[in-house]
Amino acid sequence: MIDQQPGNEVFAGVDTHTDTHHAAVVDPLGRPLADREFPTTTQGYRALLTWLITFGHVQAVGVECTGSYGAGLTTVLSAADLTVVEVNVPDRGTRHARGKSDPIDAYAAARAAASGRATAIPKSHTGTVEALRQLRVARASAIKARTQAINQLIGLRVTAPEPLRASLTGLTRTALVNCCLRLRPAADLTSPADAARYALRQLARRIRMLTEEIDEVTEHLATLTTSAGPELVALFGVGTETAGQLLVTAGDNPERLRTEAAFAALCGAAPVPASSGRTDRHRLSRGGDRQANRALHMIAVVRMRYCPRTRAYVARRTQQGLTKKDIIRCLKRFIAREVYHALTRTHPGSTTSAT
Structure with missing residues (x-):
């Protein structure tokens, strides 16, 4: 852990690449203070960290691609007790309006962290x-x-x-x-x-x-x-293949997912409103981790065939007029809740209690 220098609060952002990272610092209002490029080496990560804390108390660091190009830097920053948030790459419309360069992207990441738009906690990649x-x-x-x-x-x-x-x-x-x-x-x-x-x-x-x-x-x-994930593997219909995928989706620190609804959204199992006029319905989500969504789907299919409780649920919902696709959507949402509680019980560091 590195002690931060006393002074004004600042926010940082990093545009990550294979060989270099470009860092930028802004004040709480998003006004630029400085930017600089660092190599993607252990010495480069430490130099970037030392450079950041010279501007004051770093409230948060927005990092692009924390699971790939920014994985090494994220580990170093987290080890220094800095708050790291994952920042999405600017969309095409924003790039068309503001242009594209490493400093522009780094400042955009810093402003995303300062404004609170970026709140996702990255995976730890250490376990x-x-x-x-x-x-x-x-x-x-x-x-x-x-x-x-x-x-x-x-x-x-x-x-x-x-x-x-x-x-x-x-x-x-x-x-x-x-x-x-x-x-x-x-x-x-x-x-x-x-x-x-x-x-x-x-x-x-x-x-x-x-x-x-x-x-x-x-x-x-x-x-x-x-x-x-011993409790996850113990769930009905969950084999080592599906359990492995769900563990990878949640990461070594599943407590970063604050609620089971957030985990369901990450897996693409959260219901999406699709109502209009007299029609009141929800549809399947097309977002999230599709491999995790596939794992939930396989669990639902196994339970629909072999679990008496699930078979009774399917029969009841069919009588109510739901289609098979809607029933599977509901089952995947229920399964995502069970999986989330199993994951958070396995990791004592989680602050969410399972019900």
């Missing part, structure tokens, strides 16, 4: 959930690569010369991979048949390697997910 996020990225990449390899394997089987194609036709995916692993092409690959055998074997080896990688990462993910 088990951040490790979980990184492993999920590696697993998703491996799954995508395996799917691509499988599609290529099937495509080569279709175009392979006879009788190779006939020997591989009608096999399941697992049997096809195992059969291709046993292929023995000749050393001379000028023949289309031998080239096809070689290509099929290489793709099968890649699929086997990626499958082993996916299984290994999945095992680590299951352990981390159960450790980070």
Whole structure:
């Protein structure tokens, strides 16, 4: 922690990039005081922090892209007990009116923090959930690569010369991979048949390697997910995959989401009014984290099929005239409430009590 210099209250903003960050300082009325560029290194982060506190007591720092380009700086500022708020990149209309440059964006971020427009607390990126996020990225990449390899394997089987194609036709995916692993092409690959055998074997080896990688990462993910959110995993219909996604969405500090309604909005499960005239209804939200929304949807689908309480609820709401889409919307909102309370009970630092 760094002691701030006594003096006037100021607000700061940072426009983040890959190699440099541009910082700006404004007074409480939003009037510019100074701006400066710093490198994205440990020394650069510390120099930026030292530079900020020379202007007085920093009330808040608005930082763009706290989950990507600004993640390192956000960690340093938070460790110094500075209030960091996440600032959205200026929209196209604002950029068209005011122009675009690093100082302009930095001052805009500082004014957003000073005016109170920016209030979102960024994720901490310092705990088990951040490790979980990184492993999920590696697993998703491996799954995508395996799917691509499988599609290529099937495509080569279709175009392979006879009788190779006939020997591989009608096999399941697992049997096809195992059969291709046993292929023995000749050393001379000028023949289309031998080239096809070689290509099929290489793709099968890649699929086997990626499958082993996916299984290994999945095992680590299951352990981390159960450790980070035991109460979440215990909920009906919540597996380690959906629990992992919801944990990543909330972050290591779910207490930053002050209410369960805020968490529902983050997951795109908050009802959006769609009333007009004599019509009084709500619709599904198209905003929020779509992967978290998908996780809630999968939980709702599982409960609609296997949970007696949910099945009774669906039957009752169907008799009341609600469509299946509206029923799922209601279920996702209920599930978001349960998930939020499970997350906040898991993290003692939360100030929100679960009911």
